[in-house]
Amino acid sequence: MNPVNYLYLAALLFTIGATGVLIRRNAIVVFMCIELMLNACNLAFVAFSRMHGNLDGQIIAFFTMVVAAAEVVVGLAIIVSLFRTRHSASVDDASLMKL
Amino acid sequence: MNAQHLAAYTTSTGEAFQFWVLGTIAVIGALCTVFMKKAVHSALCLAGTMIILAIFYLANGAYFLGIVQIVVYTGAIMMLFLFVVMLVGVTAADSLKETIKGQRWLALLCGVGFGVLLFAGIGNASLKEFNGTGQANANGNVEGLASLIFTKYVFAFEITGALLITAAVGAMVLTHRERTERAKTQRELSEQRIREGRHVPPLPAPGVYARHNAVDIAGLLPDGTPSELTVSKTLRERGQIRDVSTEALNDLRALEQRAEERLERTAIEPETFKRPEEASK
Secondary structure (H helix, E strand, C coil): CCHHHHHHHHHHHHHHHHHHHHHHHHHHHHHHHHHHHHHHHHHHHHHHHHHHHCCHHHHHHHHHHHHHHHHHHHHHHHHHHHHHHHHCCCCCCCCCCCC | CCHHHHHHHHHCCCHHHHCCCHHHHHHHHEEEEEEEECCCCCCCCCCHHHHHHHHHHHCCCCHHHHHHHHHHHHHHHHHHHHHHHHCCCCCCCCCCHHHHHHCCHHHHHHHHHHHHHHHHHHHHHCCCEEEECCCCCCHHHHHHHHHHHCCCHHHHHHHHHHHHHHHHHHHHHHCCCCCCCCCEEEEEEEEHHHHHCCCCCCCCCCCEEECCCCCECCCCCCCCCCCCCHHHHHHHHCCCCEEEHHHHHHHHHHHHHHHHHHCCCCCCCCCCCCCCCHHHH
16 A cells, blocks of 8 residues: 555545535534544645654644644634524524624 | 655555545535535534544644644633533524525536535646655654744734634624623512513423423413413424323313213213314314
8 A cells, every 4th residue: 555545545535625614503513523624634734744754744734733722722612602692503693794 | 855756646645545435424524514414413514524624734744733633623612602502502403495496406507516616726736746744854844834923924823813812803893792681680570570460470380290290281271272472482482392192181171071971971072172273274
């Protein structure tokens, strides 16, 4: 097996995540699909790091993880405050910019 | 030894076996994340996929990232997701009705097209050989990462710290609620009840005597209709009230009929009882 298979797996996971974002309307599940896409990118970075034989790819994956952690904290806070005002976590209901 | 010499073409058979077995499970987990109806199930499937990705990181020589993936993603982020799912309501299942006609099929088409594009891109690239992380990890994976983070990427690292602090403050600002008025004490509430003259005694208890005494069953009024007052406000808002009034009234009707048969009277109304709104439909 060639490590390029990890890239194919990452592409597949990314595609599944992107489709999930388009299909689902529960904001939490949409958010989970975004996490899946970020994870797929990380896998691709790690596989590239191995192919090139240096650690830069792993550094980028590490920074992606930090950004994802910050993004999850803020995103979930937004979902919680949306749920408080609208009593629903559906992205269809949040059609206005104001609360 | 130069890098060209180190280049390899295939990984070990063990790693290939691990890839095919765990990769299949990872894809199944990802599909379950997308297609499970309840958010809790989606979150658990995603956690499984993330653990498998951590194993793949370890197999690729990214030892630090593999551990960080388990600690940060499955340990912190997924637990945060589960907490929010609990907060928002486990029973709030996604409505599966399409609001935009044909949106689901278009989305699937877009996804498949995107996947084909990605796969074609990777397939066209010439990626026959790879170097492996053996040389880069020679002094230890963590040491290698640290020397890169604190030299070449030190500016990005500093900015990351600022980002994390901003995110923490942002989350607190978004979820914090300032109390504009003092909460009423029990004494003030009872005084208010007396003054308004509504429901001076405690609210009636839920359940139908001698048959059902669960909290989600509304008590019946003398005319047989359920009383919303008897069920707690939380259950009422979630729409989780179980209505047994028709059942109870049908039982009562059957009992009366049997008694009348026994006493050899004619039945008054042989048909089963129906709620007024159902009968009017």
